[in-house]
Amino acid sequence: MADYNAPLKDMKLTLNHVARMPELAEKPGFEDASADMVDAILEEAARVARDVVAPTNWEGDQQGVQLKDGKVACPDSFKQAYQQYVEGGWGSLQFDPEYGGQGLPFLLSIPVMEMWHSANMAWGLCPMLSQGAVECLDLNGSDELKAKYLPKLVSGEWCGTMNLTESNAGSDLSVVRAKAEPEGDHYRVSGEKIFITWGDHEMAENIVHLVLARLPDAPAGVRGISLFLVPKYLVNDDGSLGERNTAGALSLEHKLGIHASPTCVMGFDNAIGYLVGEPNRGLACMFTMMNNARLSVGLQGVSISERAYQQALEYAFERIQGPAVGTREAGPIIRHADVRRMLLTMKTLTEAGRGIAYDACGSLDFALKATSAEEKAAEQARAALLTPIVKGWCTEVAQEVTSLGVQVYGGMGYIEETGAAQHFRDARILPIYEGTNGIQALDLVGRKTLMDQGAALAALIEEIRGAIASCDPSLIAQAKQLEEGVVGLTKARDFLLSGAEADAQLPGAIAYNFMMLAGYVCGGWQLLRQATAAVHLAAEGDDDPYLQAKQESARFYMAQVLPRWKGFADMLNDGSRSIMALPEELFASAWQ
Template identity: 45%
Template sequence: MPIYTAPIKDLQFVLQDVLNAADSGIPGYDELEADFTAAVLEEAGKISEQVLAPLNLSGDREGCRFENGVVSTPKGFDQAFQVMKDGGWTALDCDPDYGGQGMPYVLATAVGEMFVSANMAFNMYQGLTHGAYSAIHTHGTDAQKAAYLPKMVSCDWTGTMNLTEPHCGTDLGLMRTRALPQDDGTYQITGQKIFISAGDHDLAENIIHLVLAKIPGGPDGIKGVSLFIVPKVLVNEDGSLGARNGVSVGKIEEKMGIHGNATCVMNYDAATGYLLGEAHKGMRAMFTMMNEARLGVGLQGYAVAEAAYQNAVFYAKDRLQGRAVTGAENPDGPADPLIVHPDIRRNLMDQKSFVEGARAFTLWGAQLIDRSHRAGDDAAEDMISLLTPVLKGFLTDKGFEMSSAAQQVYGGHGYIEEWGMSQFARDARITMIYEGANGVQALDLVGRKLPSKGGKPVMAFFEMVKSFLKDNEGNEALKADFLDPLKAASKHLQEAGMYFMAQGMKNPNNALAGSYDFMHLFGHVCLGLMWARMAKAAQAQLETGDGDNEFLKAKIITGRYYMARQLPMTATHLARIQSGAAPVMDLDEAHF
């Protein structure tokens, strides 16, 4: 069975030494002293290691079942869910007014990484609930909040998001689900939704579906979409459960991965729904949760890669095969461990340097969200909105690639399901697709986020990189290995932006044809920046001698790898971008 060890030290390093959480001046962050975050992370780490990880492989093999209209989750999921509820883990960053613990989002994100690494499919049940909680918390009436939030904070009731229909996913303006206004102020919801994660299961007594639908007579297309609360079981005025609502599961999908999470076809047949927020403003309500939701998927990308990496390392140290070319390193054994071979190390270093960079990037993103929500900082909101498609698109593409790289270390055993390495790759694959396929993220980045506010957010990003470089100008220890490569990569990103400005004016396809490469270029610059920051933090601690010197040196060595071996990708992305639309658009449709 695959192993998992919670990376407490690495998470603490990012929270405390890179993001300086407790001193960042964000309301609520004063609680995040090192001892406190360590205690929380260790407790969550234990649950991840001991409760969630042991159910990952079995959950994949067993999958969810759909019999007689009822969905059941794999063996052990119900007890594990109870552990999460009992420990208050589902309530960590929720509003204390509704039973939450009110912790910063950044801490919930650090905890969430471990839960996802240990068991991604399982963690989706509470993850989706959190998304639905946020929507109701932001857009609900006081009565709605009182009716639903306490039960959702505790995960006695779980939540879902219903967007996709058979004929439309990305283009929700084509939606057919209808909401007919009733005399009592409710709506009758009728239609079919597909790909509904955690759409039904046996872990909670009620499920609160958030459903996008059109009210007849409203505006055409995406502007005529409204959001509704549609409980599986109707809730009486006294809060007790009433009659079953007109919502049922059509089937559960057989998928490539995340078998432990039920992906449902949901049929709404004159189900009672309650308008959430304003009529016809459903998409706006969805958008307010989008940064968090997409950051959460980016997190899944690297968190699964972390679990896969840990197993690849274990195998590379354990499996004896061949001899080091520079002389036997295990002369008394029949062969040397895999890890002596340079190409195995190259592969492991790719994984390690990605995961650690991605962790810092994601937690920085979570801190930006806190700074926006808790400190009302508009610049932070602009920055995270700019970075969200990069977090989602880049981290999930690389997360899948790295999960597959970890699988490769196992040779043939990586292809056999009982070793669990195939599962990591299969699970990671969905993250590139859901919550906006990565091509849509690239489009969002180039078509919407770059030009937003006259380019102010992206200028602020460049300014931030520039300031960092300037602040560390005299740092000879960082110069060649970190600052110079970061400067070069950032310059590539700026050149790409300038190309879009100049050429996109002439033909928008000149920008859009390069959008995917731009998203990756941006991602590399972000991870390069994170590595430069981590190296700086490690170096500072090495100088004071306050930290674990071996750990800190390993950080710097890992960062050097990223800068030397991964950051050179920016040149290729720039070259592709600058080739413009012609190579992409010239071929007549008939010749594909």
């Protein structure tokens, strides 16, 4: 079974020449993010991911989790790996020094997070959820709550969770039934939540649950939801832990993948909780956590794709089979054209996704450090537009990449012992949680395009055209192929804007195809920028073969992957007609 090795060269090129890390390091407060510091952090994170976290992946998948005597037992190796994570200060990179953070750019935490999820996606979900809880509490919590809970959450000594979903309330949170009754300086929270990732475990000494619930006088719908902090163990005034709260796991879900991540049904039985933010504004507070979580899930798509690609590549060099066409002797299967096609598809989709994800996250840092309202608004709009593409497209293509990983192995890929199937199984959750990809597509066409009449998308299209105009002359042919895709994206935007008012079904009917079209074009944009950087670095004397591989990857993507946009454009142009034509009662007509 292949070990995981962080693709540090690609991470660094993407950070520096796509996501604008050197420019960020010049912003006030980010001076510590020097090139040397970035390299040191990435190199050490790669070591921890390879030597500490990755060895837990197979064992975790096979061992799974169990609920025993009210406690969730995780795989044996997980707690030791998590303690090394805490001791290394890995959870504190991007957070406020006032609470023990290192004050580094959010962007720098992204490749580090990618490494954790490539090494072990089930394990990596635990720190990912905790970091989301920090973001939510930091932005919305009272000074008292932040002083009591943030230092331990930032350090990773305590973990955090997000409790939204109920059995009756999946994506529709307007029907949340959990209740919160006021009692002195706190509340009593009661109800059940399902699908709570890392809802309970023994890896950390406390767990901080962020729970959506309704106050007694709350209005109906999403306007009546409040957010509460409910700790597993109550926290005394001196910061020590008190008695166990009446909140815990009732059962564990048995899942297709991420077997070592405890997905809990959580019960809150008159549990003590504390209001976060204003009453009846809980969903707005939670979305500060969910938006970054969606970027993180998109990054998981990149992460699991990278792991699947590395494993398939290693096997393609090791597996000896009959002569490839044009050769006389048996050799490694990488010599076969179809295997090379699969590997290059895996490679380029992964690297394109990495570019989009890093770039979107960088915009959040630039918005934070903006010196004018105009700059801040532009970076925020850019990040908001790219977020559903990162979450949606990167996780959709992860299904293809991990499936191709199984295919490269052939029959052995279908055998669990090789480990290729685990990546395929683990990846399947990604288009579902943190808002299904259908929701991401609706967000892209609705709030991110129709709401501003396509202004943010127009700005992005101009940016892509700027990259086309400034690419290296050796990449002109690839730039022309990308320009065709940009024209297609522009026409899709115009079709949406002109047709949505007359056809109420149009946005929903074309949303998925619109998102995928945008994703493939943005992927080409990122690879063109990366290839241009590689050409320039080579011209400056860098003779690393990786730079040539980067240029060839861009050529492959433009010729073999990017043309998929045409199919999505054709389907999009059909509008809502074929999708909505079949009456509901006729769907089951063949069985009646």
